[in-house]
Amino acid sequence: MKKPRLAVDLGPNLVLKNPVVTASGTFGFGLEYAPFGDLALLGAVVIKSVTRHPRRGNPPPRLVETPAGVLNSIGLENPGVEKVVKEILPALRATGEVTVIGSVAGETVEEYVEVSCRLAEAGVAALELNLSCPNVKAGTLFGHDPRLAAQVTRAVREALGDGFPFLVKLGVVGNDFLAVARAVVEAGATGLSLINTLPGLAVDVKRRKLLLGQGTGGLSGPAIRPVALWAVWRAYRELRVPIIGMGGVAGVEDVLAFLLCGARAVAVGSGTLAFPRLAWELVEGLEQALAKEGVEDVRELIGMVAGS
Amino acid sequence: MKKPRLAVDLGPNLVLKNPVVTASGTFGFGLEYAPFGDLALLGAVVIKSVTRHPRRGNPPPRLVETPAGVLNSIGLENPGVEKVVKEILPALRATGEVTVIGSVAGETVEEYVEVSCRLAEAGVAALELNLSCPNVKAGTLFGHDPRLAAQVTRAVREALGDGFPFLVKLGVVGNDFLAVARAVVEAGATGLSLINTLPGLAVDVKRRKLLLGQGTGGLSGPAIRPVALWAVWRAYRELRVPIIGMGGVAGVEDVLAFLLCGARAVAVGSGTLAFPRLAWELVEGLEQALAKEGVEDVRELIGMVAGS
Amino acid sequence: MIHEAEILSQRRLAPDIYRLELFAPRVAEQAQPGQFLMVRTSISLDPFLRRPLSVNAVDRRRGAVALLYRVVGRGTRLLAERKLGKRLNVVGPLGRGFTVPLSGPVVLVAGGLGIAPLFFLAEVCRQRGNEVILFYGARSQEELVLRRELESLGIKVFWATDDGSLGERGTVVELLKKKGLPPAAPVYAAGPPPMLKALAAALKDMGREAEFSLEERMGCGVGACRGCAVKVREGKDFVYRRVCADGPVFKAGEVVWE
Amino acid sequence: MIHEAEILSQRRLAPDIYRLELFAPRVAEQAQPGQFLMVRTSISLDPFLRRPLSVNAVDRRRGAVALLYRVVGRGTRLLAERKLGKRLNVVGPLGRGFTVPLSGPVVLVAGGLGIAPLFFLAEVCRQRGNEVILFYGARSQEELVLRRELESLGIKVFWATDDGSLGERGTVVELLKKKGLPPAAPVYAAGPPPMLKALAAALKDMGREAEFSLEERMGCGVGACRGCAVKVREGKDFVYRRVCADGPVFKAGEVVWE
Numbered sequence A, B: 001m002k003k004p005r006l007a008v009d010l011g012p013n014l015v016l017k018n019p020v021v022t023a024s025g026t027f028g029f030g031l032e033y034a035p036f037g038d039l040a041l042l043g044a045v046v047i048k049s050v051t052r053h054p055r056r057g058n059p060p061p062r063l064v065e066t067p068a069g070v071l072n073s074i075g076l077e078n079p080g081v082e083k084v085v086k087e088i089l090p091a092l093r094a095t096g097e098v099t100v101i102g103s104v105a106g107e108t109v110e111e112y113v114e115v116s117c118r119l120a121e122a123g124v125a126a127l128e129l130n131l132s133c134p135n136v137k138a139g140t141l142f143g144h145d146p147r148l149a150a151q152v153t154r155a156v157r158e159a160l161g162d163g164f165p166f167l168v169k170l171g172v173v174g175n176d177f178l179a180v181a182r183a184v185v186e187a188g189a190t191g192l193s194l195i196n197t198l199p200g201l202a203v204d205v206k207r208r209k210l211l212l213g214q215g216t217g218g219l220s221g222p223a224i225r226p227v228a229l230w231a232v233w234r235a236y237r238e239l240r241v242p243i244i245g246m247g248g249v250a251g252v253e254d255v256l257a258f259l260l261c262g263a264r265a266v267a268v269g270s271g272t273l274a275f276p277r278l279a280w281e282l283v284e285g286l287e288q289a290l291a292k293e294g295v296e297d298v299r300e301l302i303g304m305v306a307g308s
Numbered sequence C, D: 001m002i003h004e005a006e007i008l009s010q011r012r013l014a015p016d017i018y019r020l021e022l023f024a025p026r027v028a029e030q031a032q033p034g035q036f037l038m039v040r041t042s043i044s045l046d047p048f049l050r051r052p053l054s055v056n057a058v059d060r061r062r063g064a065v066a067l068l069y070r071v072v073g074r075g076t077r078l079l080a081e082r083k084l085g086k087r088l089n090v091v092g093p094l095g096r097g098f099t100v101p102l103s104g105p106v107v108l109v110a111g112g113l114g115i116a117p118l119f120f121l122a123e124v125c126r127q128r129g130n131e132v133i134l135f136y137g138a139r140s141q142e143e144l145v146l147r148r149e150l151e152s153l154g155i156k157v158f159w160a161t162d163d164g165s166l167g168e169r170g171t172v173v174e175l176l177k178k179k180g181l182p183p184a185a186p187v188y189a190a191g192p193p194p195m196l197k198a199l200a201a202a203l204k205d206m207g208r209e210a211e212f213s214l215e216e217r218m219g220c221g222v223g224a225c226r227g228c229a230v231k232v233r234e235g236k237d238f239v240y241r242r243v244c245a246d247g248p249v250f251k252a253g254e255v256v257w258e
């Protein structure tokens, strides 16, 4: 049996060796999972969102389990771009030929631009602008307003120059996400990352208080998979841009589902928490599934789901 | 031990004997569940959404199970308001002193007005305007646009007159639901029903097609509970209007959580599919829980969740 | 209607096929052939929905109800792991079963697990004195389950297997076409959709009516959610009927096969 | 790091407390007292996350690892239902364990299930020749588990129960204050947060440092998700540390109790 071709591109300057990547924030900076497998075998490692200054994150509890899901309120804990560029990226690169995608968060247009440029200079293959973190004050400011989202996208595009690939990551609750998606694509984003966590909360009924230290959080995991597939399908049909799909991936069938709905790559998030080797297993499983079905090139699947 | 008081009001002209109601579409027209318990013991029976003309609904499959959830695409199958008023409501009333809340769906302002008036004349205790059905073409048209939502609300308010209680039911994906909520409250709605299903889809990977006959559907069940609690909490804090909270209720703790977040009544939806007697069990369970905690009046809980 | 039924026995009949016996006297009392139970397979919220399973047999004396099922997914896998003595939460009996003439021969056509409701029907028909002819097909000999029980009912069985390991090689519909039907005997069938579709076509050619037990994904099982629609002819048009409450047994001629 | 470990035994020690033995030679080889495993309790997607459980004992010769746990929710309930011979998926050993001096007496303070990691620590200390003094409190006599095993270790145990059914009536912290501590012996503790908080205050008054094993809800267990934050003093300010990777063992004095 011929080995199926797994490589996919996300725009002109970003080719991944396979479509399985990690979702920002669930795989740390990659190093935490190095004991579980060779990071270079993954399509890409998308690192935890990085801000200009270090952030210590939200008060605990930061994480609650919900039915088939996870509610988190980490609050963008990260050591700041300086340390990421100087210490973490070199350490990550020292483990092998890892394709790294940087994730950028911020409170102002300037912060997005500065962190993007620092990470790009440090040699990441691409960037993801996180405009949709539900767990910090300004987190969804940009992602909820097509105008602001376009503004930050345009500024980053101008600063990075024409060829540099970057995607914008959006959520789908509380905003007209297709309008925002259209706006950022017009403003120069290479593509989209869909979806970020859905806003949610849990209640400590005994104590009559919100369970998470910060109050509200973001919902992820298999629970949200149907919504994530819908968002990818909608965005692909409307915009035909490169999309990294994510939300509840837990098996090879899920990877295939996202690809069929129009994702060019699929990110594994909460699934890694439950199954540390999941990303690697999905690379292998995808190859096997394609071989079994006689699909020679994974790109044949992208967007090929038929309607009703 | 003194029996706790369970009665709640949803605005000036609607008192429910307890806060547990059924969610539209998951309890049929009530009659289907009459073999399982006395409908008069429930806070209210919210019936399936009714349209002017009969609708035969969407092609099968109409229902798929998802992790801790249900994806449905029923497509508002209902026999039309004529038959509901002439045959079904009388039959429902014949079972006992049932508090019935009518649910109204439509494609035009006129249809909402007409169906609302017919149901109100037929003696329902209150109405719910379903502006958020993700499974029919015009389903979310009104619910996604504050202006249109206000327009239909105002028209229904004018037709029903000042005192008649009605709530507007909204979803939270793809729209700025708080803006819509604010608009319908200003336009005369007594309160809100939150939340309708989240848009979602499932893929038949083998056949490379969307699994539901109609393509996309609406996600409900425990999977969406954190999102539903968040929406109720947000709307209560912003608007302080009567809210029927729903989404994933499966136990007494969930009822308490919704009340603490600001719901005055709690609807049981998909939970009934899995546990046919759930609504009754929750009435009993709520009474016991309150007695155990020494809460004399369920209204003491409403909105009382503390922040972080 | 809701029963916490003790598991009396659980037997593996073929690699993926199990038969489970419940202590549920009220179900045993009331159930008619073609009716089904909604079974809770998990104690967690995933899988969330109940699974519909036909009543496969009842023993009124012992208050026992048998279910026959194939492990095809998570729900049935969890069911197969349930242990003796534990309780299973079931709702039922639900749905409208088969309508059987008071006397005369009847023909039953079972494909695979379609034997689940038809075994019960065969038993009841024998008790009432109908002559029973059963066409029963499966992938292979080992999947033709309940053979001894069927033979002891004193009915005529024609076997078919895809691989020819028992009875005629080929489908049960081909076998039926070959053997022909006794005149005027009503036909009852259950099995996978492709089989029922082929059978419907064959029966139409023969000018015979039949009752089919259909399957569709179910939510409530009691007629409330409208999740289990099946397309049914109505004049020149069609309507959707509820498999759970209007069926699961339908006239073969009224079903619109997609 | 990921092991499909066969369940060698599963024993109920008290109404809600179980001890489970796994065949996991690599874990038995590597685990240090205070380290933990991330255990998959379900085969479905709900509950979704793994559960952290301390290594309670290892038997290197048999390749066995013991876990001691209380059934408090769905995850642990599912675990209690797991049967002999089946496999359990575990990740570990994870985290940073206790640091023990090469010789001299050590004091262990266990509240309830806090005995889980401290039993392992006591064993290792005895093997290395440290003198071990254990203060062990629980709600009642029946929840003071592993009594025989503890006694056979040849250590000094002071028992406390809330109801006075065994040892001193009252909390383990009150008992410790009453009995006092041998000078200079390092202190190791594990138990519910209120107990640790009270113990921290008591030790501060005595001017003693200690190592505490902390608990927090966990996502990954390997330091990646930042879900398991604990507030730790840093100069006049504070930072959040990861219970899973920076701990679960922390210096008592650096923890900020809320």
Ligand SMILES: Cc1cc2nc3c(=O)[nH]c(=O)nc-3n(C[C@H](O)[C@H](O)[C@H](O)COP(=O)(O)OP(=O)(O)OC[C@H]3O[C@@H](n4cnc5c(N)ncnc54)[C@H](O)[C@@H]3O)c2cc1C
Pocket: C036, C047, C051, C052, C053, C054, C055, C068, C069, C070, C071, C072, C073, C074, C075, C076, C077, C113, C116, C117, C214, C215, C216, C217, C218, C243, C248
């Ligand atoms: C009235 C009725 C009576 C039935 N009686 C029996 C019986 O006696 N014995 C028996 O073995 N089975 C019977 N079935 C089928 C049985 O309900 C399903 O096999 C079972 O629900 C599968 O559950 P699962 O969790 O194991 O599979 P799932 O994990 O839910 O699904 C496994 C696979 O089957 C598909 N699937 C599941 N349910 C359906 C469906 N209803 N229609 C089409 N595809 C589906 C899924 O998409 C998936 O591919 C009956 C069904 C109905 C409606």
Ligand SMILES: Cc1cc2nc3c(=O)[nH]c(=O)nc-3n(C[C@H](O)[C@H](O)[C@H](O)COP(=O)(O)OP(=O)(O)OC[C@H]3O[C@@H](n4cnc5c(N)ncnc54)[C@H](O)[C@@H]3O)c2cc1C
Pocket: D036, D047, D051, D052, D053, D054, D055, D068, D069, D070, D071, D072, D073, D074, D075, D076, D077, D113, D116, D117, D214, D215, D216, D217, D218, D243, D248
């Ligand atoms: C490093 C570490 C080691 C541990 N070692 C042991 C051990 O050896 N033996 C043992 O019995 N337990 C131990 N625990 C605790 C154990 O992990 C939890 O009891 C278990 O995860 C509960 O799972 P569950 O599904 O049964 O309960 P759930 O259904 O998840 O929860 C039951 C109740 O406990 C609360 N809860 C659950 N986990 C936590 C938490 N981490 N912090 C605060 N509240 C929580 C929930 O809110 C709920 O009220 C350890 C925890 C950690 C972090």
Ligand SMILES: Cc1cc2nc3c(=O)[nH]c(=O)nc-3n(C[C@H](O)[C@H](O)[C@H](O)COP(=O)(O)O)c2cc1C
Pocket: A023, A024, A025, A026, A048, A049, A070, A072, A074, A076, A103, A130, A133, A169, A195, A196, A197, A219, A220, A221, A222, A224, A246, A247, A248, A249, A267, A268, A269, A270, A271, D219, D225, D227
């Ligand atoms: C613990 C945790 C932390 C996360 N942190 C980030 C983050 O820093 N930046 C970001 O863009 N997304 C973050 N996410 C969102 C995920 O990248 C992903 O979009 C979401 O979890 C949906 O995918 P999943 O269901 O596979 O987890 C986080 C998710 C989790 C569960």
Ligand SMILES: Cc1cc2nc3c(=O)[nH]c(=O)nc-3n(C[C@H](O)[C@H](O)[C@H](O)COP(=O)(O)O)c2cc1C
Pocket: B023, B024, B025, B026, B048, B049, B070, B072, B074, B076, B103, B130, B133, B169, B195, B196, B197, B219, B220, B221, B222, B224, B246, B247, B248, B249, B267, B268, B269, B270, B271, C219, C225, C227
């Ligand atoms: C099968 C099904 C049918 C539904 N039909 C309707 C409907 O007709 N009108 C409506 O307003 N909501 C309808 N809903 C949405 C529910 O009323 C409820 O808002 C939603 O399911 C969330 O609650 P749950 O998680 O408890 O099910 C339907 C939901 C399901 C599962």
Ligand code: FES
Pocket: C217, C218, C219, C220, C221, C222, C223, C224, C225, C226, C227, C228, C242, C243, C244, C245
């Ligand atoms: S399954 Fe709900 S109507 Fe049939």
Ligand code: FES
Pocket: D217, D218, D219, D220, D221, D222, D223, D224, D225, D226, D227, D228, D242, D243, D244, D245
């Ligand atoms: S549990 Fe993920 S960092 Fe500790």
